Amino acid sequence: MSQLAISVVGIALTVAAAWALGFRRNPVIADAAEAERIAADALPGFRPVACEVEPGGRAARLTGADGRSVRIAAVGDRWSVA
Amino acid sequence: MTYPDVIALAVPAFVGLMLVEMVAIRLGAHGDYDWRDTATSLAMGFGSTIAGALFGIAVVAVNAGLWQYRLFDVPETWWAVAIAFVLYDFCYYWFHRTAHRVRWFWAGHVVHHSSQHYNLSTALRQTWTGFIALSLLFYLPLFVIGFPPAMIAFVGGVNLIYQFWIHTEVVGRLPRWVEAVFNTPSHHRVHHGRNPRYLDRNFAGVFIIWDRMFGTFEPEDDAEPVRYGLVHNLRGFNPLWAAFHEWLGIARDVVAARSWRERWWLVAGPPGWSADGGGDTAEAIRNRWRIASDSQTERKSAGGVMAE
Secondary structure, eight states: OHHHHHHHHHHHHHHHHHHHTTOOOOOOOOSHHHHHHHHHHHSTTOOEEEEEEOTTSSEEEEEETTSOEEEEEEETTEEEEO | OOOOOHHHHHHHHHHHHHHHHHHHHHTTOSOOOOHHHHHHHHHHHHHHHHHHHHHHHHHHHHHHHHHTTOSSOOOOSHHHHHHHHHHHHHHHHHHHHHHHHSHHHHHHHGGGGOOSOOSHHHHTOOOSOTTTTTGGGGGHHHHHHTOOHHHHHHHHHHHHHHHHHTSOSSOOOOOHHHHHHBOOHHHHHHHTBOSGGGTTOOOOSSBTHHHHHHTOOOOOOTTSOOOBSOSSOOSSOOHHHHHHHHHHHHHHHHHHOSSHHHHHHHHHSOTTOOTTSOOOOHHHHHHHHHHHHHHHHHHHHHHHHHHO
């Protein structure tokens, strides 16, 4: 039991250290061009024809030339494209 | 011969080295962290030790049971430990390669690749479902040969510890002979890449020679920085979702499948397989990338001829 408690404290301290050292960025999508770059990076061959960056810049929705609809959403300091 | 619990001994070093890596990055070394990503990785590592304790008894029983029928009595000597270490790594290579090529095994392993970061905390992002995925099957031949279960547990622990330090961007390239023989941060960065060039490459645990021998080696190309994570990255940091999402995906796909043949391929085929042939398997992604690269090269050379 004490080993588990020590592990939980170790995890909490490590995560707190990451936060305290500034590893807590929340990037935003500046404009449609950046959204298109993120999508193209994640989906080779994807050619966007329409893009709408959501308010706050933490997500965007794109439509591809092939009809695909793609949503970019922030995952911490990275992006998920689906 | 008694063997130390090397993983328990190494845990304080894991924590210390993560802190050192964070500070080094802040001082200008290459690499990155995100506190939420690290929290998920460490929660996965913690859960993995719980799962290991829960299923460990069954694993030990299977291993010890099989050892009763061993072909040889391998002595507990230093040279037997050395041979066990190399053979364990060979088994690990085939486990790891299968874990990327067969969706059932991938469902257990995917969690380790679910971070878009590559740092020492990523090393601790371990599966909770390795027992369900039957990963122990790959090591059973060692017990049939006659290596004592405690010896295999020891070399397995050392193997796992070795793989901790290679999860970093802080270390660039090591001397050529090291890169030729051992799995290194450079080789393993490639393994965690989702770039088409890097998909399903460098499966080694300790010795990169297995990849060189079996045609799965890919060197890190400085011109193509590694993009870490999955082909389809997770949308959040929930450890439960990270642990079980692929199992749920298998269940969903099997229920929706139209034939038993299709169900078989959805479970035993490569990750990303789909019945219509348009899936995102590593092979399909690599082929699409190659075709796109070739046509780009052709356009460039045609443009060059026109320019001349």
